[in-house]
Amino acid sequence: MRWSQLFIPTLREDPADAEVxxxxxxxxxxxxxxxxxxxxxxxxxxQRSVLKxxxxxxxxxDRIGAQxxxxxxxxxxxxxxxxxxxxxxxxxxxxxxxxxxRELCLGMTHEEVMTxxxxxxxxSYRQLPQIWYQIQTKFRDEARxxxxxxxxxxxxxxxxxxxxxxxxxxxxxxxKHYDAYCRIxxxxxLDYQIVEAHSGAMGGSQSHEFMVVSDAGEDHIALxxxxxxxxxxxxxxxxxxxxxxxxxxxxxPEEFSTPNIRTIEELVAFSKTGPEHMMKAVVYVAxxxxxxxxxxVVLAFxxxxxxxxxxxxxxxxxxxxxxxxxxxxxxQTFGAAPGSIGPLGVKxxxxxxxxxxxxxxxxxxxxxRDHHHIRYLTPEKDFTGAYHDLREVAxxxxxxxxxxxxxxxSAIEVGHIFKLGRRYAQAMGLRVLxxxxxxxxxxxxxxxxxxxxxxxxxxxxxxxxxxxxPPRAVAPFEVVLTPTNLKDDxxxxxxxxxxxxxxxxxxxxxxxxxxxxxxxxxxxxxxxGIPLRITVGRKVGDxxxxxxxxxxxxxxxxxxxxxxxxxxxxxCG
Ligand code: ATP
Ligand code: MG
Numbered sequence: 070m071r072w073s074q075l076f077i078p079t080l081r082e083d084p085a086d087a088e089v090x091x092x093x094x095x096x097x098x099x100x101x102x103x104x105x106x107x108x109x110x111x112x113x114x115x116q117r118s119v120l121k122x123x124x125x126x127x128x129x130x131d132r133i134g135a136q137x138x139x140x141x142x143x144x145x146x147x148x149x150x151x152x153x154x155x156x157x158x159x160x161x162x163x164x165x166x167x168x169x170x171r172e173l174c175l176g177m178t179h180e181e182v183m184t185x186x187x188x189x190x191x192x193s194y195r196q197l198p199q200i201w202y203q204i205q206t207k208f209r210d211e212a213r214x215x216x217x218x219x220x221x222x223x224x225x226x227x228x229x230x231x232x233x234x235x236x237x238x239x240x241x242x243x244x245k246h247y248d249a250y251c252r253i254x255x256x257x258x259l260d261y262q263i264v265e266a267h268s269g270a271m272g273g274s275q276s277h278e279f280m281v282v283s284d285a286g287e288d289h290i291a292l293x294x295x296x297x298x299x300x301x302x303x304x305x306x307x308x309x310x311x312x313x314x315x316x317x318x319x320x321x322p323e324e325f326s327t328p329n330i331r332t333i334e335e336l337v338a339f340s341k342t343g344p345e346h347m348m349k350a351v352v353y354v355a356x357x358x359x360x361x362x363x364x365x366v367v368l369a370f371x372x373x374x375x376x377x378x379x380x381x382x383x384x385x386x387x388x389x390x391x392x393x394x395x396x397x398x399x400x401q402t403f404g405a406a407p408g409s410i411g412p413l414g415v416k417x418x419x420x421x422x423x424x425x426x427x428x429x430x431x432x433x434x435x436x437x438r439d440h441h442h443i444r445y446l447t448p449e450k451d452f453t454g455a456y457h458d459l460r461e462v463a464x465x466x467x468x469x470x471x472x473x474x475x476x477x478x479s480a481i482e483v484g485h486i487f488k489l490g491r492r493y494a495q496a497m498g499l500r501v502l503x504x505x506x507x508x509x510x511x512x513x514x515x516x517x518x519x520x521x522x523x524x525x526x527x528x529x530x531x532x533x534x535x536x537x538x539p540p541r542a543v544a545p546f547e548v549v550l551t552p553t554n555l556k557d558d559x560x561x562x563x564x565x566x567x568x569x570x571x572x573x574x575x576x577x578x579x580x581x582x583x584x585x586x587x588x589x590x591x592x593x594x595x596x597x598g599i600p601l602r603i604t605v606g607r608k609v610g611d612x613x614x615x616x617x618x619x620x621x622x623x624x625x626x627x628x629x630x631x632x633x634x635x636x637x638x639x640x641c642g
Pocket of ligand 1: 224226483485517519520522
């Protein structure tokens with residue numbers, strides 16, 4: 070394509086409100102323009118990248134035998150009411166009414182629609198397994214759309230769904246996706262991690278996320294530095310605890326006065342005792358399942374130097390959505406203000422204790438009396454509660470698998486694979502006959518990839534002060550051909566000829582035939598991130614052009630006669 074005829078609106082200045090590099094560069098390089106919060110137009114270069122990514126995904130999905138569908142983006146409310154998600158996801162779903170007053174929504178995912186097709190058509194185990202996928206627009210009214218294409222309200226997802234007769238079948242479908250995802254992200258040139266993921270509100274038994282470590286990421290993952298292979302989303306990650314020497318003494322619990330001491334830091338300074346000996350009380354409320362029942366207050370304990378993980382607490386409570394208790398709820402339940410809460414003498418409240426307290430003794434906690442704490446507390450002896458893994462892994466904690474350090478990093482989730490189980494099939498009445506003619510419920514998997522997230526992650530991982538340098542598979546063109554002076558006949562002719570030859574051999578080439586100074590052309594080419602530049606300049610007289618690699622800055626002369634073969638074999642093979 071000839072640059073002079075294209076619409077590539079590059080910007081000299083950084084846009085004011087772009088928070089992360091990919092956002093800033095996508096705008097500056099003329100890939101995208103914003104229409105509204107979390108809603109963007111993809112211009113020529115952006116769309117080329119999106120299509121290249123989609124093509125890779127499509128090829129790899131087809132390769133595992135997945136069948137491409139294209140489902141509607143508008144769904145009737147009834148379908149989502151059947152699965153129970155109309156209310157559950159109401160906060161993020163675009164819900165609306167048509168002129169006849171019928172309730173509809175914009176699809177944020179497609180388990181319901183896929184299951185609806187399956188229940189209408191699948192009758193026998195002989196028709197299984199099935200893997201159905203689509204590459205389609207999703208709509209989510211995200212609370213905080215931000216960072217350009219990272220968290221959108223309208224985005225493109227590859228979503229697939231597997232239907233199997235039994236667990237072994239699901240394992241096989243899951244493995245196929247796992248492998249396909251590895252190929253997709255490798256082909257897109259991403260440096261990614263596969264982490265164990267929290268199953269969350271969807272239920273289900275096993276799930277992995279594909280993560281790209283980046284400061285721009287909104288997720289947090291724990292990775293073993295020793296490459297024992299342990300990697301997990303922070304919502305799920307577990308760590309070992311370093312052994313702690315308990316405080317000496319064989320005492321009964323003893324109350325002591327702690328005037329105006331509310332935080333662990335204050336208590337540490339006041340009592341001159343390390344936080345690893347303290348039981349930090351965290352009070353949460355699990356809303357009642359039905360309206361007639363009261364919300365349940367629960368009391369959880371983690372060590373003074375640990376943080377509670379809300380996701381783990383929610384899991385420990387059977388997947389309930391929890392919220393922090395309000396000060397007046399704490400006062401009413403325990404008769405003391407937050408900061409003075411402890412386990413001793415508590416009645417009628419569920420107590421959860423982090424695993425790190427197993428076998429510990431002589432601990433310190435609140436006395437359920439303002440300005441007082443208690444020492445010499447020993448679990449099992451002085452109070453009881455249910456042990457759960459409740460603490461969030463912190464950077465440097467020992468790896469649960471090999472004991473070496475865990476690193477906590479920010480990451481971008483680019484894909485997610487998920488064993489759904491039978492939840493949707495059951496709720497929506499998908500049944501087939503098994504080998505013995507008995508009606509059974511198939512088991513499902515659900516698998517997503519964010520197309521824009523791949524582009525964003527590729528730019529976050531590959532950029533410098535001059536612009537972006539995305540991997541070739543993701544870049545809108547493979548080669549930019551840059552004549553330095555079009556008024557020079559020999560330069561123009563050599564460039565025109567190279568352009569024709571590169572195109573003929575299938576190289577994706579952008580021909581910068583603009584009447585601009587070389588400096589302007591080089592700057593723009595660097596900004597939009599074309600992996601290889603062929604500069605046609607004065608050396609054409611010697612039969613030479615210059616090749617320069619965007620990502621490394623490495624430059625070398627090449628003979629004009631060889632350049633097409635060289636480019637094809639070395640750079641665009
Ligand atoms: P997140 O935790 O980031 O909100 P999610 O768990 O809601 O993601 P899924 O429902 O599993 O995501 O969707 C599958 C994939 O779609 C994600 O792995 C991600 O790549 C992409 N995705 C999800 N939400 C968005 C969004 N708001 N904007 C862009 N891509 C998204
Ligand atoms: Mg989400």
